[in-house]
Amino acid sequence: MITATDISVRFGGLRALEDVSVQVEPGRVEALIGPNGAGKSTLLNVLSGFVRPTSGSIQVDGTDVTRAAAHRRARSGIARSFQTPRYVPHLSVADNVLLGFFPRVKGGLVHTLLGTLGQMRQERQIREQLDTLLEEFELHEVASEEAGNVPLWQLRIMEIARCMAARPQYVFLDEPAAGFDDKERALLAGQVSKLTQAGVGVLLVEHNFGFIKTVSSHVTVLAQGKHLASGEPSQIDSDPRVVEVYLGKEEH
Incomplete structure (x- = not known):
């Protein structure tokens, strides 16, 4: 509470x-x-x-x-949305939601560059969870669209999905x-x-x-x-x- x-x-x-x-x-x-x-x-x-x-x-x-x-x-x-949706217009809806996973990402630059098994496993899990979020929040049909091209109501739902990415x-x-x-x-x-x-x-x-x-x-x-x-x-x-x-x- x-x-x-x-x-x-x-x-x-x-x-x-x-x-x-x-x-x-x-x-x-x-x-x-x-x-x-x-x-x-x-x-x-x-x-x-x-x-x-x-x-x-x-x-x-x-x-x-x-x-x-x-x-x-x-x-x-704690996660939050804003009165004016905050997003990267030239990125896809899926990639904007993907940004919400950042606080949960483990491992530093070295692990990323070396492509360790742990890093690859984590990336696969995040992609699976991203697909689930897009489906749950009914964004799968616009997932590949640039965020700057989708209507306001979907941007607001996209923000909620991004919030939930951080669990x-x-x-x-x-x-x-x-x-x-x-x-x-x-x-x-x-x-x-x-x-x-x-x-x-x-x-x-x-x-x-x-x-x-x-x-x-x-x-x-x-x-x-x-x-x-x-x-x-x-x-x-x-x-x-x-x-x-x-x-x-x-x-x-």
């Missing part, structure tokens, strides 16, 4: 977060919502290791990672359904379900509350950098405070 307790962040005189707490449990989706400027992205960056909190603590499965850098968080089992215990998804139509959101919901079925804990930042109700187990609401409400999606949907500051302005 990821447990973030009393997280506060200040940028100069601006308090971006104030005593915010959140938990991400294995096999469940924790949704994080709130109006623009609520502090969602800041909290996601704190949990990912890109922003250091002014105060508060973060534990991953009982280990304190509050001061750990982003690459160390990745080694502790994470927790995945943070930053507005994965942005710009999607109903059919694409339904496909994405199926992919998120696969993560939880595999025991992965998911932290989802998303604006579309209809999508949140479909995939999430619990919702935390932020407003002006503070905790506003938390509970099951049905509770949040009827909370008058949330309706006033957020749901009345967003998609249901």
Whole structure:
């Protein structure tokens, strides 16, 4: 379990977060919502290791990672996607997913150059696992396409597949359904379900509350950098405070 307790962040005189707490449990989706400027992205960056909190603590499965850098968080089992998909346009979809295996690669330059049996065995295993990921995330039909030529919804799913290449215990998804139509959101919901079925804990930042109700187990609401409400999606949907500051302005 990821447990973030009393997280506060200040940028100069601006308090971006104030005593915010959140938990991400294995096999469940924790949704994080709130109006623009609520502090969602800041909290996601704190949990990912890109922003250091002014105060508060973060534990991953009982280990304190509050001061750990982003690459160390990745080694502790955390992967994430971004609002704007990050990928290499001229590489194929398959090769972009392949990049996600890098944290797991064993052996140095000498082993690679000599082509040792261990290195060749590892390469064969990774290729087999890559094929499995492309099949599971329904990317096999565009696997050889340059990533720069595939539509946005497939790029976002490609990012999730790349996250899973590292075999994470927790995945943070930053507005994965942005710009999607109903059919694409339904496909994405199926992919998120696969993560939880595999025991992965998911932290989802998303604006579309209809999508949140479909995939999430619990919702935390932020407003002006503070905790506003938390509970099951049905509770949040009827909370008058949330309706006033957020749901009345967003998609249901």
